[in-house]
Amino acid sequence: MKRTDARQHVSFHRRKERTDRQPAPYLSVTPIGGAPMSKQDEAPLSRRDAVLRTAAGLGMAALLVKSSTARAQSTDDTAILKALIRAERNAIATYEAGAGVIDAAPNTDPLYGFRGIVKAIALHFRQQHVDHEAKLVKYLTTQSGVDDVGGGSAQIPSGFVANIKNVVDLATNAEKAAAIAYTDVQKSLTRSDNAELAAAIGSDETQHFVVLQLVARGFVVPPAAVAGMDASALASTAAKFAPRSFTVAIDGALGLDDPNFPYYDVTR
Known part of the structure; x- marks a missing residue:
């Protein structure tokens, strides 16, 4: 009887070991404008590589993928700054393409009445990406880098x-990827001023994501008062969403710490 129990005990653990074995995790990626990768093309991804693959649609792909050894040996942030510049230029072009879609929307579109405020916010966020790109270029060239990145292209999926x-959903996806990538890339930047800039930009991308996510999921609905209004008439309203291009003042650019942008008085 005891021998039978022992055999059952051993057999149970062997079965458990076989059952518990799981294949290494894989991330299936659908490239912008391309077909999904086949199984044989897939490869195990670290968290960092997965983040960068997610951001690839913004132009942050291979240039940001560095091994820890390479990061330890390098004191040159040029490649990363160039990748971020490319990402910002792609974001600018994508928002411009999105504005064109809004302009061409038929009156049967469920959000047609609110196309003005949606476009106004899109153009406001686009301008902030212009500010990000300009600051990144300044940092790159100040550090003896050359802006040979070229123009951006709209990242519209097939x-x-x-x-x-x-x-709105496309912009939400893009801003989410940008927020993740800017946060993650700070670990790879060797200069503190470059990391500070990445932090100041990345937290602004997070603000963009939150605003768009709330709209995309229907938690925030534009007021009836803005229905039918043109985007140009709503520019000042849109500017209240993510009111600064950088979260903190950096290199002469104002941030949320601007004294003229005070905290609310909650004592009244």
């Missing part, structure tokens, strides 16, 4: 259905 809601 099969994109042109409507206003999808423009």
Whole structure:
């Protein structure tokens, strides 16, 4: 009887070992404008590589993927700054393309009445990406780097259905990827001023993501008062969303710490 129990005990653990074995995790990636990767093309990804693959649609792909050894040996942030510049230029072009979709939306689009405020916010965020790009270029050239990145291109996925809601969703995806990538890349930057700039930009991208996510999921609905209004008439309203291009003052640019942008008085 005891021998039978022992055999059952051993057999149970062997079965458990076989059951508990799991294959290494894989991330299936669908490139912008391309087909999903096949199984044989997939490779195990670290958290960092997965983040950078997610951000690849913004142009942050291979240039940001560095081994820890390479990072330890390098004191040159040029490649990373160039990758971030490319990402910002792609974001600018993507927002411009999105604005075109909004302009072309038919009056049957469910968000047609609010196309003005959606476009105004898109143009406001686009301008902040212009500010980010300009500051990154200044840092690059000040550090003896050369801006040979070239122009950006709109990152519109294959099969994109042109409507206003999808423009909001596309921007939400892009800003989420940017927020993650800017946060993650700070670990790779060797100069503290470059890391500070990445932090000041990345936290602004996070603000963009939060605003767009709330709209995309229907938690924030534009007031009826703005229905039918043109984007140009709503520019000052849109500017209240993520009111500064950088979270903190940096290299002469104002941040949320601007004394003229005070905290609310909660004692009244």
